[in-house]
Amino acid sequence: MTTRRELLAGLSAIAGAANVLWRHEDLIVYEFDGTIEKKLPYAVVFPDGAEQVAAVVRLCNALGFAITPRGAGTGLSGGAVPAQRGVVIATARMRRILEVDPVDRVAVVEPGAPNIQLTEAAAEHGLFYAPDPSSQKACTIGGNVAENAGGPHCLALGVTTNHVLGIEVVTADGEIVWLGGRTMDAPGYDLRGGFIGSEGTLGVVTKVVVRLLPVPESVVTLLGIFNSVEEASVTVGAIISSGLIPAAIEMMDRVTLQAAEAGLQCGYPADAGAVLLVEFDGIPEVIESQATAARAACFEAGASEVRVARDAAERERLWKGRKGAIGALGRIAPNYYILDGVVPRSRLVTVMAGVDEIVSRYGLQVANVFHAGDGNLHPCVVFDERVPGTLERVLAAGAEIMKVCVDAGGSLTGEHGVGYEKNKFMPWLYSEVDLENMGRIRAVFGNHGRFNPCKLLPAGSGCGEMAHNDAAMRAAGPDAYV
Numbered sequence: 388m389t390t391r392r393e394l395l396a397g398l399s400a401i402a403g404a405a406n407v408l409w410r411h412e413d414l415i416v417y418e419f420d421g422t423i424e425k426k427l428p429y430a431v432v433f434p435d436g437a438e439q440v441a442a443v444v445r446l447c448n449a450l451g452f453a454i455t456p457r458g459a460g461t462g463l464s465g466g467a468v469p470a471q472r473g474v475v476i477a478t479a480r481m482r483r484i485l486e487v488d489p490v491d492r493v494a495v496v497e498p499g500a501p502n503i504q505l506t507e508a509a510a511e512h513g514l515f516y517a518p519d520p521s522s523q524k525a526c527t528i529g530g531n532v533a534e535n536a537g538g539p540h541c542l543a544l545g546v547t548t549n550h551v552l553g554i555e556v557v558t559a560d561g562e563i564v565w566l567g568g569r570t571m572d573a574p575g576y577d578l579r580g581g582f583i584g585s586e587g588t589l590g591v592v593t594k595v596v597v598r599l600l601p602v603p604e605s606v607v608t609l610l611g612i613f614n615s616v617e618e619a620s621v622t623v624g625a626i627i628s629s630g631l632i633p634a635a636i637e638m639m640d641r642v643t644l645q646a647a648e649a650g651l652q653c654g655y656p657a658d659a660g661a662v663l664l665v666e667f668d669g670i671p672e673v674i675e676s677q678a679t680a681a682r683a684a685c686f687e688a689g690a691s692e693v694r695v696a697r698d699a700a701e702r703e704r705l706w707k708g709r710k711g712a713i714g715a716l717g718r719i720a721p722n723y724y725i726l727d728g729v730v731p732r733s734r735l736v737t738v739m740a741g742v743d744e745i746v747s748r749y750g751l752q753v754a755n756v757f758h759a760g761d762g763n764l765h766p767c768v769v770f771d772e773r774v775p776g777t778l779e780r781v782l783a784a785g786a787e788i789m790k791v792c793v794d795a796g797g798s799l800t801g802e803h804g805v806g807y808e809k810n811k812f813m814p815w816l817y818s819e820v821d822l823e824n825m826g827r828i829r830a831v832f833g834n835h836g837r838f839n840p841c842k843l844l845p846a847g848s849g850c851g852e853m854a855h856n857d858a859a860m861r862a863a864g865p866d867a868y869v
């Protein structure tokens with residue numbers, strides 16, 4: 388029988404003893420991500436490139452240990468939590484920007500590079516990388532590829548899959564392969580597209596070729612101030628149906644904007660019922676007229692005021708509030724449970740009313756901050772899990788909110804992934820045959836059950852211990868929740 392000692396010796400021989408963690412006090416940093424799940428790995432290894440990753444994968448397969456890839460651990464669906472313990476492959480040592488090519492407008496980056504680092508490297512050439520998750524200061528490009536991440540500015544430009552041309556991958560059985568390349572539309576099956584959004588269940592991304600775009604000539608940012616979420620929701624529909632495609636439309640409700648203003652002093656009106664951040668970018672003459680039309684739509688739906696950012700500093704302040712809003716919710720309660728559902732834009736008003744009804748029925752408080760233009764909701768239930776019975780109510784309310792989104796013709800996730808959090812809900816969207824077919828893709832990449840187990844598809848045996856509602860989770864203690 389293989390011992391943990393043999394595993395550690397093998398990992399150390401591959402990556403160097405200094406790049407392997409195994410002491411309890413080191414491992415606890417890697418037992419959770421941004422969700423409420425927790426599980427200790429046996430070891431964490433930090434390889435320095437594809438060859439070492441491949442050797443680690445082959446070693447774990449030979450010794451029979453589960454593998455979980457990990458970027459920055461900001462994921463919000465439990466994807467980086469090692470559900471069956473085993474080995475976490477962390478990409479923190481693979482964080483170089485290998486190339487920025489302004490002629491071909493591509494960059495080649497290692498998976499552990501934080502999203503913001505790519506943006507900054509591209510900016511030196513007048514270029515930018517479009518997907519900008521609110522967590523971009525921390526989250527990695529590898530994690531973005533795995534989750535097919537979105538962000539405030541993905542409304543007009545699309546999400547990660549629209550901006551990644553190729554990936555180097557160590558498959559779940561330890562082979563190094565390239566999927567896609569440096570150009571659009573590689574012939575053959577789009578395995579690149581299949582891998583993006585596979586939530587770390589098919590292999591480890593070790594290099595990424597991304598598409599870069601020219602920084603827009605000018606930008607206009609509006610802050611629409613409303614008495615209610617309903618008025619703001621109506622405005623979103625009105626702007627999009629008028630044919631305008633803003634670079635971003637983000638909504639924050641009263642609870643969120645008050646917390647953001649108190650924590651970040653970003654210039655939000657603390658007495659408003661909701662605000663919309665609407666941004667246009669492009670040629671000055673065009674975006675001025677677009678902004679005028681959007682302003683009119685805001686007033687038509689009942690906005691009390693529409694402010695325009697006067698300069699880059701004011702624009703940055705407005706975005707600082709939006710991007711830091713979730714962290715600012717810590718001012719209200721010690722814990723939050725952020726949901727990620729998608730609904731057709733035409734159903735925004737009804738679904739937001741449904742969310743309100745559910746949380747008040749459970750006696751809970753919700754803060755809403757979300758990518759309204761995409762219909763990508765993030766109801767964020769704020770709570771104190773030290774109050775007995777609260778967590779159970781939060782989880783029950785969360786499941787109901789997800790069901791409302793699906794019943795409205797929407798989906799279980801817009802960007803945070805399914806992971807461990809929502810895999811049990813997948814049958815709401817897919818038939819048994821659909822799910823079986825998805826499962827077969829794992830075998831193509833050599834995942835026969837031990838590569839990031841218990842994630843994305845409804846899980847089998849050996850996955851119960853992390854379950855939200857079970858006793859193990861309740862026993863996890865007051866610090867188990869973000």
Ligand SMILES: Cc1cc2nc3c(=O)[nH]c(=O)nc-3n(C[C@H](O)[C@H](O)[C@H](O)COP(=O)(O)OP(=O)(O)OC[C@H]3O[C@@H](n4cnc5c(N)ncnc54)[C@H](O)[C@@H]3O)c2cc1C
Pocket residue numbers: 420421455456457458459460461462463465466467478498499519520521522525526527528529530531532533534535536537538539586587588590591592593713714802803839
């Ligand atoms: C405050 C906050 C705001 C957020 N805002 C957004 C947002 O606007 N848009 C958005 O899309 N998400 C958002 N997120 C969620 C999260 O930041 C993204 O899902 C991000 O892509 C995760 O990146 P990571 O490096 O932290 O990955 P991790 O959390 O480490 O891992 C996430 C998943 O990716 C897999 N993975 C990681 N690296 C690799 C790799 N190299 N190869 C294969 N699989 C890998 C893991 O196994 C796991 O399944 C937010 C999170 C927080 C905490």
